[in-house]
Amino acid sequence: MLALGQDEIAKYPFLADAGQYLKDKGFTLEQFGTDPDLKELIDKAYERIRVAADGKIYKSDLIEDQVSKEAALPREVFSFLLAIVLLKLSGMHTLIKRFSLAEARRAEKYLEKDLANISDESKKQLAIKIIDDLFSVQIEKLDDYFIIPVSDYLKHSINFHEREWKLINRHIENGQVFLTPHETVRLIRKELGTYINSKIVNAKAPTMIPGFEDSVNKLVMLSKKFSTFTVTTGEYPPCIKHAIDVLEKGENLPHSGRFMLATFLLSKGQSIQQIAPLFKNAPDYNERVTLYQLNHLSGTSGSGTQYSCPSCEKLKTQSLCFATSECDNIISPLQFGKKRK
Amino acid sequence: MNEIDIKFLENVFKKYYFEHFDLIRVPERTSEREFGYQKFNSGMTRHISVKDDKELHLLLMQNIPSDVYCSNAYYTFPNLPMNEKDWKEADLIFDIDAKDLNLSCRVNHTISICNVCNEISNNSEKCLKCNSTKLEKKSLPCKNCIDSSKTEVLKLTEILINDFSINKDDIHVYFSGNEGFHIYVYNSQLQQIGSRERSELVDYVMFNGAIPEKFGMKKFKPNRNSFPDFGGSGWRGRFSKYVFGSKSKRSKIISELISNGYSSFQKTLDDVSKNIGTKIDPNVTMDIHRIFRLPGSINSKSGLTKIYCKDLKKFDAYADSSFLSEDIVEVLANCPIEFKLKNKRFGPYNNEKVSVPTFTAVYMICKKLATIA
Ligand code: SF4
Ligand SMILES: [Zn+2]
Ligand SMILES: [Zn+2]
Numbered sequence: 172m173l174a175l176g177q178d179e180i181a182k183y184p185f186l187a188d189a190g191q192y193l194k195d196k197g198f199t200l201e202q203f204g205t206d207p208d209l210k211e212l213i214d215k216a217y218e219r220i221r222v223a224a225d226g227k228i229y230k231s232d233l234i235e236d237q238v239s240k241e242a243a244l245p246r247e248v249f250s251f252l253l254a255i256v257l258l259k260l261s262g263m264h265t266l267i268k269r270f271s272l273a274e275a276r277r278a279e280k281y282l283e284k285d286l287a288n289i290s291d292e293s294k295k296q297l298a299i300k301i302i303d304d305l306f307s308v309q310i311e312k313l314d315d316y317f318i319i320p321v322s323d324y325l326k327h328s329i330n331f332h333e334r335e336w337k338l339i340n341r342h343i344e345n346g347q348v349f350l351t352p353h354e355t356v357r358l359i360r361k362e363l364g365t366y367i368n369s370k371i372v373n374a375k376a377p378t379m380i381p382g383f384e385d386s387v388n389k390l391v392m393l394s395k396k397f398s399t400f401t402v403t404t405g406e407y408p409p410c411i412k413h414a415i416d417v418l419e420k421g422e423n424l425p426h427s428g429r430f431m432l433a434t435f436l437l438s439k440g441q442s443i444q445q446i447a448p449l450f451k452n453a454p455d456y457n458e459r460v461t462l463y464q465l466n467h468l469s470g471t472s473g474s475g476t477q478y479s480c481p482s483c484e485k486l487k488t489q490s491l492c493f494a495t496s497e498c499d500n501i502i503s504p505l506q507f508g509k510k511r512k
Numbered sequence: 513m514n515e516i517d518i519k520f521l522e523n524v525f526k527k528y529y530f531e532h533f534d535l536i537r538v539p540e541r542t543s544e545r546e547f548g549y550q551k552f553n554s555g556m557t558r559h560i561s562v563k564d565d566k567e568l569h570l571l572l573m574q575n576i577p578s579d580v581y582c583s584n585a586y587y588t589f590p591n592l593p594m595n596e597k598d599w600k601e602a603d604l605i606f607d608i609d610a611k612d613l614n615l616s617c618r619v620n621h622t623i624s625i626c627n628v629c630n631e632i633s634n635n636s637e638k639c640l641k642c643n644s645t646k647l648e649k650k651s652l653p654c655k656n657c658i659d660s661s662k663t664e665v666l667k668l669t670e671i672l673i674n675d676f677s678i679n680k681d682d683i684h685v686y687f688s689g690n691e692g693f694h695i696y697v698y699n700s701q702l703q704q705i706g707s708r709e710r711s712e713l714v715d716y717v718m719f720n721g722a723i724p725e726k727f728g729m730k731k732f733k734p735n736r737n738s739f740p741d742f743g744g745s746g747w748r749g750r751f752s753k754y755v756f757g758s759k760s761k762r763s764k765i766i767s768e769l770i771s772n773g774y775s776s777f778q779k780t781l782d783d784v785s786k787n788i789g790t791k792i793d794p795n796v797t798m799d800i801h802r803i804f805r806l807p808g809s810i811n812s813k814s815g816l817t818k819i820y821c822k823d824l825k826k827f828d829a830y831a832d833s834s835f836l837s838e839d840i841v842e843v844l845a846n847c848p849i850e851f852k853l854k855n856k857r858f859g860p861y862n863n864e865k866v867s868v869p870t871f872t873a874v875y876m877i878c879k880k881l882a883t884i885a
Contacts, residue, residue, distance in 0.1 A: 338715065
């Protein structure tokens with residue numbers, strides 16, 4: 172893996188091999204539970220998780236990206252590593268998710284700064300290398316921009332729903348997409364979060380360590396706050412209602428509209444036998460073809476992949492969206508009518 | 513289709529595959545492709561793997577298919593069920609079809625065949641004889657259809673070459689054998705992207721989903737300097753050429769755009785999309801598991817060959833794609849509009865017995881507008 176300096180480990184602690192790092196520093200987990208000086212670090216680790224759970228980014232002891240004093244550096248890394256231990260001991264998955272995301276956001280800030288660094292070439296190179304190693308995205312510098320191949324760009328950007336990330340709204344030349352340092356890092360946010368998350372999930376779960384119990388219990392309490400449940404109104408969104416109307420009137424619904432309707436209803440758990448009759452009035456209705464297509468979409472035949480309902484963004488570009496105020500803040504018709512409580 | 517017509521078509525197709533195997537373009541890495549075929553009046557047989565040219569030839573001779581297909585995807589096990597095939601990558605394919613272009617000529621050469629009473633009439637909504645609405649539409653595309661499709665092909669290839677740096681030699685254009693073109697892109701960085709990524713690519717070439725900010729119009733305090741330059745790269749350049757018309761008009765039009773405001777600019781973008789966006793069938797490009805008509809094979813909708821277009825500009829669809837014999841056959845034709853094949857005019861035929869060359873007979877029989885007399 173990457174050879175990291177002290178500062179780098181503090182900025183990107185997830186790159187370090189946790190167990191090895193502690194050993195190198197001459198500590199065991201048990202010591203943290205018993206030694207009163209070290210125990211403070213467990214509280215710090217808890218704090219790091221709590222802040223993350225609140226959706227904020229943990230404010231580190233690093234000033235700018237320099238370590239303020241000798242001692243701050245190991246503490247910075249320790250609190251991250253201990254946070255992982257606490258999370259594993261608590262077994263609370265919602266917290267792990269939130270923590271990974273917050274840590275990703277934190278690292279993102281450093282990556283962005285390092286990428287934009289013009290005075291220190293080595294910092295920039297390291298950031299490029301991290302991106303390259305972790306996400307296999309080859310980035311290159313061109314004037315004030317970073318450029319990446321369109322195919323790499325697409326793999327990451329399709330998870331974004333804001334229109335400015337659509338390929339049509341990017342500057343493209345020679346099969347490369349031009350990005351600012353900020354955009355470059357933003358592009359891999361999800362992968363960064365997933366990477367950190369998988370590191371935590373795959374870490375060996377320790378058995379309870381004396382001195383860790385209190386914080387672990389506090390985490391279990393904390394995670395209760397975040398369990399959510401949803402209620403649904405059972406109403407169809409306007410786009411779906413419209414499509415059904417069109418079909419009922421015996422008018423022609425474009426292929427994209429049928430695709431939307433079928434995938435939506437399949438996702439809602441309706442069966443092919445329930446859905447097929449909807450298409451009966453279509454001018455070109457053919458039972459065999461319709462069943463074939465529905466089977467294909469549901470993944471029971473053909474490719475075996477179940478097709479998912481298109482996003483609102485996509486449906487807008489296909490002129491299938493008939494948004495009302497109830498559609499505010501949703502990105503897929505599947506989210507329509509679901510309210511968080 | 514009745515037995516006699518099927519026998520006739522089968523004989524003609526068999527002869528074609530015997531004599532013109534050289535026209536068939538067996539795709540590279542043949543053994544990694546999925547093949548499929550259809551026979552007259554029966555369903556699709558797919559999930560076939562073929563080792564090489566020879567085996568393909570044999571398959572065609574033995575089965576005399578009405579249509580032959582081959583995947584754009586490469587698989588480890590092309591003959592297994594879909595989810596066990598192990599998808600590796602897929603050539604990028606675009607489909608440009610005259611029927612998607614909303615051309616005004618279309619009504620003039622569309623025929624309605626009643627599914628109930630078989631009555632044939634010029635394009636109409638209801639059967640004139642029995643009032644049924646179960647009509648099958650058949651189009652006999654005209655020169656305008658082909659020329660307009662060609663324009664779209666050129667728009668597309670220009671984007672592929674300029675914006676995506678795709679090698680001209682890696683773009684192959686085929687006439688579909690009916691009323692459009694299939695554009696294949698080989699060896700590009702886009703081989704491995706999945707369906708959702710391809711859908712973004714589709715929006716790009718169609719100019720779908722553009723936002724005003726990226727084309728110069730800010731929501732607040734719009735600034736003249738951010739509008740695209742006349743010679744800008746990619747869509748900014750094409751946008752600028754289309755909207756400004758000429759360099760000299762740029763400044764005046766920018767003033768107009770700014771004074772019309774943000775939401776009117778969004779309308780301008782939609783308008784641009786309709787005019788300079790490429791009109792492709794998005795579903796074709798998005799589907800990475802589809803099987804496509806095999807280049808060089810006959811399209812049973814017309815009896816014409818899906819043929820490689822070496823020089824698109826000079827390509828004459830209804831002359832250069834017809835390879836069937838000139839032997840005269842007698843058919844009972846019911847084709848109310850005129851059409852042109854191999855530079856000869858045919859029709860209209862009003863339920864009459866006529867003697868026509870084989871290629872013409874096949875064309876009409878395939879379109880259900882004639883039967884062997
Ligand atoms: S916003 Fe989404 S859910 Fe609402 S109508 Fe449009 S596509 Fe449908
Ligand atoms: Zn009728
Ligand atoms: Zn036409």
